[in-house]
Amino acid sequence: MSELDLRTAAASAAPVRRARPSVSEIFAMAFVLFLAVATVVPGLLSSIDPNAIAARDAFQGPSPEHWFGTDESGRDVYSRVIAGTSTSLLIGVSATVIGVTLGLILGVIAGFGGRILDFSVNRTIEVLFAFPGLLLALLVIVIAGPGPVTATIAVGLSTAPGYARIIRGQLAGIRSSGYVESARVLGHGPRRILTRHILPNALAPLMVLATLGIGQAVVWASALSYLGLGAQPPSAEWGAMLSAGRTYIGTAWWLTVFPGLMIVLTTIATTILGRSLTRRTAGRR
Amino acid sequence: MTPGSAGSRPAQRSRGFRGIRWLLVRLGGAIFVLWAVATLTFFAIRLIPGDPAEAVLGGPGSQASQETLDQVRQDYGLDLPLAVQYLNALGRLLTGDLGTSYALKVPVSDLLGAQIGGTLVLAFTALCVAWLIALLLSVWSTGGGRVAAAVGQGIELTSAALPHFWLATVLIAIFSSTLGWLPPVSTATPAGLVLPTLTLAIPLAGFLAQVMRETLLDTLDAPFIVSARARGESERGIRLRHALRHASLPAISLSGWALGYLISGAVVVETIFARPGLGRTLLQAVTLRDVPIVTGVVLLVALVYIIMTVVTDAASRLADPRLRNAEAQP
Numbered sequence: 371m372s373e374l375d376l377r378t379a380a381a382s383a384a385p386v387r388r389a390r391p392s393v394s395e396i397f398a399m400a401f402v403l404f405l406a407v408a409t410v411v412p413g414l415l416s417s418i419d420p421n422a423i424a425a426r427d428a429f430q431g432p433s434p435e436h437w438f439g440t441d442e443s444g445r446d447v448y449s450r451v452i453a454g455t456s457t458s459l460l461i462g463v464s465a466t467v468i469g470v471t472l473g474l475i476l477g478v479i480a481g482f483g484g485r486i487l488d489f490s491v492n493r494t495i496e497v498l499f500a501f502p503g504l505l506l507a508l509l510v511i512v513i514a515g516p517g518p519v520t521a522t523i524a525v526g527l528s529t530a531p532g533y534a535r536i537i538r539g540q541l542a543g544i545r546s547s548g549y550v551e552s553a554r555v556l557g558h559g560p561r562r563i564l565t566r567h568i569l570p571n572a573l574a575p576l577m578v579l580a581t582l583g584i585g586q587a588v589v590w591a592s593a594l595s596y597l598g599l600g601a602q603p604p605s606a607e608w609g610a611m612l613s614a615g616r617t618y619i620g621t622a623w624w625l626t627v628f629p630g631l632m633i634v635l636t637t638i639a640t641t642i643l644g645r646s647l648t649r650r651t652a653g654r655r
Numbered sequence: 656m657t658p659g660s661a662g663s664r665p666a667q668r669s670r671g672f673r674g675i676r677w678l679l680v681r682l683g684g685a686i687f688v689l690w691a692v693a694t695l696t697f698f699a700i701r702l703i704p705g706d707p708a709e710a711v712l713g714g715p716g717s718q719a720s721q722e723t724l725d726q727v728r729q730d731y732g733l734d735l736p737l738a739v740q741y742l743n744a745l746g747r748l749l750t751g752d753l754g755t756s757y758a759l760k761v762p763v764s765d766l767l768g769a770q771i772g773g774t775l776v777l778a779f780t781a782l783c784v785a786w787l788i789a790l791l792l793s794v795w796s797t798g799g800g801r802v803a804a805a806v807g808q809g810i811e812l813t814s815a816a817l818p819h820f821w822l823a824t825v826l827i828a829i830f831s832s833t834l835g836w837l838p839p840v841s842t843a844t845p846a847g848l849v850l851p852t853l854t855l856a857i858p859l860a861g862f863l864a865q866v867m868r869e870t871l872l873d874t875l876d877a878p879f880i881v882s883a884r885a886r887g888e889s890e891r892g893i894r895l896r897h898a899l900r901h902a903s904l905p906a907i908s909l910s911g912w913a914l915g916y917l918i919s920g921a922v923v924v925e926t927i928f929a930r931p932g933l934g935r936t937l938l939q940a941v942t943l944r945d946v947p948i949v950t951g952v953v954l955l956v957a958l959v960y961i962i963m964t965v966v967t968d969a970a971s972r973l974a975d976p977r978l979r980n981a982e983a984q985p
Binding site: 394493496497499500501502503504505508509511512513585589592593596597598599609612616619620621623626627630633634637638641642 | 684687688689691692695696699700702703809812813815816817818819820821824825827828831832839912914915916918919920922923926927937938940941942944946949953956957960961
């Protein structure tokens with residue numbers, strides 16, 4: 371173990387420009403921190419009640435009192451965006467967890483279940499790929515009815531085949547690696563090899579994959595809310611806010627621009643973090 | 656990695672045969688996937704709680720009499736055993752019959768036949784525009800030094816992160832509400848196609864440009880580029896004639912996925928721009944729980960997607976001889 375560390379350290383010793391985060395990484399981490407605060411203690415970022423109705427103040431543009439303006443009932447858009455963070459992220463993260471877990475199950479079955487199971491899982495993935503994008507999610511919603519919980523499950527299910535394909539590939543790579551080979555030669559049982567050698571090594575890429583996927587899941591879930599199939603408008607979820615603000619797009623652009631900006635920034639931040647994690651865990655470039 | 660010298664002569668002779676065999680195997684796989692999609696959809700739909708006959712009559716609130724329910728069951732074949740219903744549905748599919756809409760009471764195939772054109776026009780226009788943007792962006796960002804590379808990567812990342820529904824509203828706010836240049840509703844005129852196309856094309860261009868930039872950078876170090884440089888070809892000539900052609904290969908094979916992505920995006924875009932098409936029909940049917948239309952659209956999109964993947968695979972095979980030779984080795 372230590373010898374290996376030394377060797378890889380020696381190999382990469384030439385350009386020692388280690389772990390100095392780039393500007394984009396600093397931005398991504400700062401934004402994720404902001405999201406975390408908005409989720410856990412929203413009161414720290416905004417003192418205005420997100421549901422306080424003030425009909426006199428309806429449709430005010432961005433100003434020092436209302437940073438992101440006010441909506442049709444005079445509610446403060448900034449504090450609603452902050453209040454909606456927890457719902458939007460909860461849906462996005464849960465959907466990703468569902469997708470990655472299903473993908474992991476399918477991937478492990480394919481990677482370790484013998485040729486027949488591998489073949490059938492592969493065909494299953496291929497079939498699920500024929501429901502591109504939101505199509506599988508829409509099918510799930512037709513069956514189970516609209517709502518935030520169904521939307522979460524629907525997004526999780528429709529991302530699962532993509533994860534399964536990547537995980538299967540990674541497991542295959544690990545399985546044919548030198549250290550698994552030597553563990554087998556040493557006489558370790560298949561279960562021990564799976565739990566002690568393969569899964570720990572598959573875990574880091576899996577975390578990266580999940581980080582990259584959260585942005586996508588947030589986008590899809592808010593798309594469903596936007597279409598009226600996920601979280602419903604009185605809720606401060608970002609997609610639902612966008613959907614409610616769509617009616618006033620000609621007169622009050624701030625109702626749609628700011629919640630959408632949060633979705634875009636979340637996606638960019640998770641992508642940047644996922645990529646830098648990829649680079650750091652893979653140890654190349 | 657076995658040396659293929661012994662088998663290379665017969666392999667050479669049967670190249671045409673190998674191509675046909677590849678195509679047959681690929682088509683067989685496509686038919687299997689289509690059958691599985693149809694089967695999966697058929698049985699998934701049975702998981703919907705409630706009586707389908709009631710759904711035809713407008714849901715449990717309709718207070719339909721027993722006779723009308725029985726009549727509907729008979730009309731839609733819902734009184735038959737499940738296995739018979741399944742075989743009937745498959746048999747009808749073979750003749751292109753997708754059943755009858757619950758809400759609109761018209762054949763689904765007629766309905767979708769009228770809608771698919773608009774969606775395909777939108778999706779293909781968006782695909783071409785996305786390709787164009789991705790090409791320009793990746794050539795520019797790999798050829799202009801570090802600043803161009805950083806800016807290019809930023810543009811790729813941002814545009815790939817733009818959700819369709821947000822981009823559409825922002826484009827409407829800028830080009831329709833503020834500037835008044837383009838209609839906010841997609842009319843049949845070319846001007847009405849601009850905003851929906853841009854909405855679909857910009858995020859896709861971000862994805863494609865990322866892939867193309869990476870392969871382009873890898874390719875620029877390849878031996879055949881070095882030898883082209885050694886022959887004295889201009890840097891621009893190398894970039895355009897050799898590297899770019901090479902770098903577009905992975906993006907070509909992504910086009911099948913991209914078309915599926917675009918059709919899925921059309922659900923949102925057609926709804927926002929009030930543009931007739933498969934996506935809008937699908938969303939309306941999902942909201943009304945009009946099961947035959949939903950299954951019809953799903954099957955149709957799966958068919959388009961599967962055809963597209965076979966076509967792009969064949970195109971990659973034609974464009975890249977290494978793919979053909981790879982399978983000659985055992």
